[in-house]
Amino acid sequence: MFSPFLRNEQNTKTLSVLIIVCILGLAVGIRGHSLAAPPQGKPYPILEPCTRYEPLYSSLFFKNEKFDDWPEKYHEKVREVIEEYMQPPETIECLEPNILPLESNSALGDIALSLPPWQDPNDFAKLDRNDVGIVLLEFLRVYECALVDHNYYLVLDVIEERFKDEAGGGPIPAIVPSFDYQELIVEMERRRKKILQEIAVARPALERALQIITSIARLSPLDAEMHCLQRASLDLRNGLGLASDASVCLPKGWDAKDVLRDL
Amino acid sequence: MRKQLILTGILAGLTASTVASAQDSLYERLLQFTRDEYSMEKAEVIVERFVTKIYPRKFLPLFTDADVDLALAGSNEVCRTDDPINEPMEQFECPNYRELAVKLVEKQAWLRQVVRDLQLSASSYEIGIDNYHGRIVRLQTRLPSIVQIWQGDTDIVQSPIAETKVRGYVYESSMTPLFTAVESELTGLYDDTADKKDRERFVAAVWRYRHGFKQVQQLNGGCGNDKLGNGTELQFLLARFCTLEQKLEDIYNQIQTVTFDPPLKPNELVMFPVKIFDDLQVYVWVRLDDVGLMWDVHLDPVLPSLDCSGSRSYAQPDPPCQNDAIMGGTYPNPLDDPPEGIGLCSHPFAKRGYLCRSPETIRCPEPQGSAADPDDIHLIGCKAPIMEPPYRWTEAGPNICNEGGWRAETQGLKKGVDTPDRDNDLEPDQCSRCYVDTFCGQCGGQEGLTKAKELDGRIEVCLNAQDPAMSTYLYIHELVHAQQQCDGPAGSSIFRDEIIGSADGCCATEYQAYLAQCDALGEDGVLQEVGITIQMCAAAFSNLSCGGGSSCVELPPGTDSNQMYRDIADYVQAHAAELGVATSCDDAVTNPDARVKKQLNSLPQVCSPTCKTIYRNTIGNNACMVGQCVEESFERHRMIPGRMPITVQDEAFPWDSDSAEDPNFGEFLMLAPQLSMPLPPYRPALLARQMDNFFCQLNGLPMRIPPILCSFDPLRQLRSPTKDFGNFWEGLVNQPYENESVRSLFEETASGIGSRVGISVYRHYFDPALSALENMIESVSDLLRNMEQTEFPDEMCRRNANNP
Known part of the structure; x- marks a missing residue:
């Protein structure tokens, strides 16, 4: 049947390779092994999409805020987390496996809950105070993706926003009479400049900040352990103090007298 | 696009004015710093002034400070001539002149950026290891606190360590205006x-x-030029700020008026909480011996100075100062190595660290086959001379906390006062089994002698120090012998004849006494000056007292015990006043040292009814109290009715077996093993070599000197030309960027690696040390729980097996 294709050895080899590749591809495809799909039991994929329109990012500021507010919102959130981290921990759970738990009402907890990897309560529970680095880096990644995404669709986004502004909350008009292409170009240029600056600045700034605070992060568990040992030592001291008070009662048991006592 | 961004950043490399104010948070300041790096709008005011001074006036004669920002913005307004009509500027000339200004700013900005990045790298490690209380991570102050909670006062004998004593103290409200100033x-x-x-x-x-x-005043004398430098690049490393110095001195003078209760020991440090100025991100640290400043977060380095005008410098040396600008291109004079104990090594915890130890502190040869390297810096010395057991010998029982002193004064002699003469009128109270009568005079040819306990409990201690200033330390030694005999039966000479008289017994008893004496010398800083450890001191003197030579312990070859003693005695004699010790025997007895008082206070019994016992509340002291009370109870009293104390013979009567079952509390206690906790050596030279080697390997090159040669090999592409000339050309042009990405990755990770190496040194020590402490805490906690469960009987034991 394949005799036209089997005229020479080279063609045979090529065909064999192609068949093997197809079989393998089919096998992989049938298994559904894709890093873009959520693994079993998790709501988010291993490779998250780099876009701001992902439903998992619905609670983040770039979904709802105006573009001009994005840098301020992002940097303000990061600033809050870092300032919070620079303060000594409020809670040290000496008797728990995680002695520096992350409080859900903290700034870091707030950001973590808005990001897909930690939206699941079980995953969130695994975080501790010193995971500030990974949470902020993920937040940065999502921010950068939003900027890149916006830059890619800049024309459409600006036009869409213009039409929405014109609609003022009502139905979006088909035509905006006062629409000026020159204004569109200027606005695009302004946004692009800001996007470029933010992309150039956000990561180095965060890396520098993390460089400073990660030394604290590395020593913080040790410091917390020492704090717990200090507290335990104080408790022991108080306990032994009570024991020494009790030992003063020993004389009451001395020399229990009876008729056979010689000494 | 990424390349364009990188190029934009590098080519721009300009710093804008630091708009961030001092109140800005850490992140805001770093963000502003990063934005300034990438923006193309404004230059720092210092760079602005510098460029204005050095810009060639032949190109733009009217160039001013304000023109720098205009040049950066690409404005032609900078291109003004002083005669625009007769000498107009050609249109094509302006961009060149503008570009020259931009390049001048760019160079300075790049340098300042590099210095700032270096500072960030250093800060990434240093912030977590500050020395003072109130900082972000407080490891260095927590450790002494834990030691103080645990340590019993008899540790001077049990485990002598000449730790620097540190005391914390709180400010009074009168200090606030001084800090505000x-x-x-x-x-x-x-x-x-x-x-x-x-x-x-x-x-x-x-x-x-x-x-x-x-320290600044000590090294550089009085303050002359206020807020001015000497006109060189590094002028502000040596500048003085006289008004600020005066205000720091005001704080120092104020804390000198503080009275400490109890009085400070020699060499005891006092540390006050840091005072943070939140707006400035600076804190004031205060010790009794000095006051200084430090950054809350070290972000700002001292940058090479550019301005040598009269407003910044009191001198304008040429070179490098020309037209009030400090020109570059010259290497400053090399800085001298700081003297020992100066700078970083003046801080109480830092001076015990790696950077403040000389490699020569190892005083004994390393064993063969050891991995020690001459470049390594060690924090620990050799093991102390290994004493052969027995280290301690008692007449009966463990005599818990017997030697050394752990108690405050309560009851004492019922009658009489101990004077330097023989006092026949002394009478002990009902709490004591002995009393000490100290006598300054001839001691039968010896410097000190403690006689056997007499029938009435009197123990005569004779002192006749050859060097009178050694009297206090001798007194401490002899009182340990008194303590060793105090609880023994009166009138017997078991201790003196059978224990001290034997070779092993002499070593055991004298070693304990010398440990206390040498610990006192160590505490006062004497041994550090002479250069020996407490254990070496105790071992050497034990040999001297028990027959000389190596009678108690084999010392390292070349050790001269007599010379050691002479060195110590000479030092004490010469520095008695600053050590605060008595200068004569009479003074030592009449005004006893605090340590001597503690020993005397620890002679009475602890558990006798109507007798008070007062001591500092620590775990060790509480354990001493419980231990001594239990020991007194079982050694001298019968807890179960019968004939003899229980420790002397087996059950005297059949009904002894009617006692409650022994719960065996503590019998199977698993105590943490006494491990030696070696501090890992610090190998900075090796680490640096490894980093350089790795950098070269990343670029596929062998190790080169200097390592910077590994960052780019211009011959790489030339050695492997491609067939196509276009590709070859492109390869040649692009090859720096291939190395650049590796170099920048390496640079970014290097500081993190360095930080991790530093932290791992901590871990190597703390892992076993804290585990041992945790095990100890668990064991003590179990003991306490068992003690809580002990039921005390409310009925007397039966007299015999048949009677109820």
Whole structure:
């Protein structure tokens, strides 16, 4: 049947390779092994999409805020987390496996809950105070993706926003009479400049900040352990103090007298 | 696009004015710093002034400070001539002249950026390891606190370590105006020029006094030129800020008036909480011996100075100062190595660290086959001379906390006062089984002698120090012998004849006494000056007292015990006043040292009814109390009715077996093994070599000197030309960028690696040490729980097996 294709050895080899590749591809495809799909039991994929329109990012500021507010919102959130981290921990759970738990009402907890990897309560529970680095880096990644995404669709986004502004909350008009292409170009240029600056600045700034605070992060568990040992030592001291008070009662048991006592 | 961004950043490399104010948080300041790096709009005010001074006037004769920003913005307004009509500028000339200004700014900005990045790398490690209480991570102050909670006062004999004693103290409210004055002086060092702040002098002032103002005065004398430098690039490393110094000195003078209760020991440090100025991100640290400043977060380095005008410098040396600008291109004079104990090594915890130890502190040869390297820096020395057991010998029982002193004064002699003469009128109270009568005079040819306990409990201690200033230390030694005999039966000479009289017994008893004596010498800093450890001191003198030679322990070859004693005695004699010890035997007895008093206070019984016992509340002292009370109870009293104390013979009567079952509390206690906790050596030279080697390997090159040669090999592409000339050309052009990405990755990770190496040194020590402490805490906690469960009987034991 394949005799036209089997005229020479080279063609045979090529065909064999192609068949093997197809079989393998089919096998992989049938298994559904894709890093873009959520693994079993998790709501988010291993490779998250780099876009701001992902439903998992619905609670983040770039979904709802105006573009001009994005840098301020992002940097303000990061600033809050870092300032919070620079303060000594409020809670040290000496008797728990995680002695520096992350409080859900903290700034870091707030950001973590808005990001897909930690939206699941079980995953969130695994975080501790010193995971500030990974949470902020993920937040940065999502921010950068939003900027890149916006830059890619800049024309459409600006036009869409213009039409929405014109609609003022009502139905979006088909035509905006006062629409000026020159204004569109200027606005695009302004946004692009800001996007470029933010992309150039956000990561180095965060890396520098993390460089400073990660030394604290590395020593913080040790410091917390020492704090717990200090507290335990104080408790022991108080306990032994009570024991020494009790030992003063020993004389009451001395020399229990009876008729056979010689000494 | 990424390449364009990188190029934009590098080519721009300009710094804008530091709009971030001192109140900005850490992240805001870093963000502003990063934005300034990438923006193309404004230059720092210092760079602005510098460029204006050095810009060639033949191109733009009217160039001023304000033109720098205009040049950066690409404005043609900078291109003004002083005669625009007769000498107009050609249109094509302006961009070139503008570009020259931009390049001048760019060069300075690049250098300042590099210095700042280096500072960030250093800060990434240093912030977590500050020395003072109140900082972000407080490891260094927590450890002494834990030791103080645990340590019993008899540790001077049991486990002598000449730790620096540290005491904390709180400020009084009268100090607040003094701190406010310092804060306002620092704020005044800012130079406000419209919207651009000049922090140069403020930053320099904080760094200048980071090791304390007294040290600056000690090294550089009186303060002359206020807030001015000497006109060189590094002028602000040595500048003085006289008003600020005065205000720091005001704080210092105020704390000298504080009275400490109990009085400070020799060499005891007093540390006060740090005072943080939140707006300035600076804190004031205060010790009894010095006051200084430090950054809350070290972000700002002292940058090479560019301005040598009269407003910044008191001198204008040429070179490098020309037209009030400090020109580059010259190497400054090499800085001298700081003297020992100066700078970083003047701080109480830092001086015990790696950077403040000389490699020569190892005083004994390393065993063969050891991995020690001459470049390694060790924090620990050799093991102490290994004493052969027995280390301690008692007449009966463990005699818990017997030697050394752990109690405060309560009851004492019922009658009489111990004077330097023989006192026949002394009478002990009902709490004591002995009393000490100290006598300064001939001691039968010896410097000190403790006689056997007499029938009435009198123990005569004779002192006749050859060097009178050694009297206190001798007194401590002899009192240990008194303590060893105090609880023994009166009138017997078991202790003196059978124990001290034997070779092993002499070593055991004398070693304990010398441990106490040598610990006192170590505590006062004497042994450190002479250069021996406490254990070496105790072992050597034990040999001297018990027959000489190596009678108690084999010392390292060349050790001369007699010379050692002479060195110590000479030092004490010469420095008695500053050590605060008595200078004569009479003085030592009449005004006993605090340590001697503690020993005397520890002679009475602890558990006798109507007898008070007062001691410092620590775990060790509480354990001493419980232990001594239990020992007194079982050694001298019968807890179960019968004939003899229980420790002397087996059950005297059949009904002894009617006692409650022994719960075996503590019998199977698993105590943490006494491990030696070696501090890992620090190998900075090896680490640096490994980093250089790795850098070369990343670029596929062998190790080269200097390692910077590994960052780019121009011959790489030339050695492998491609067939196509276009590709070859492109390869040649692009090859720096291939190495660049590796270099920048390496640079970014290097500081993190360095930080991790530092932290791992901590871990190597703390892992076993804290585990041992945790095990100890668990064991003690179990003991306490068992004690809580002990039921005390409310009925007397039966007299015999048949009677109820």
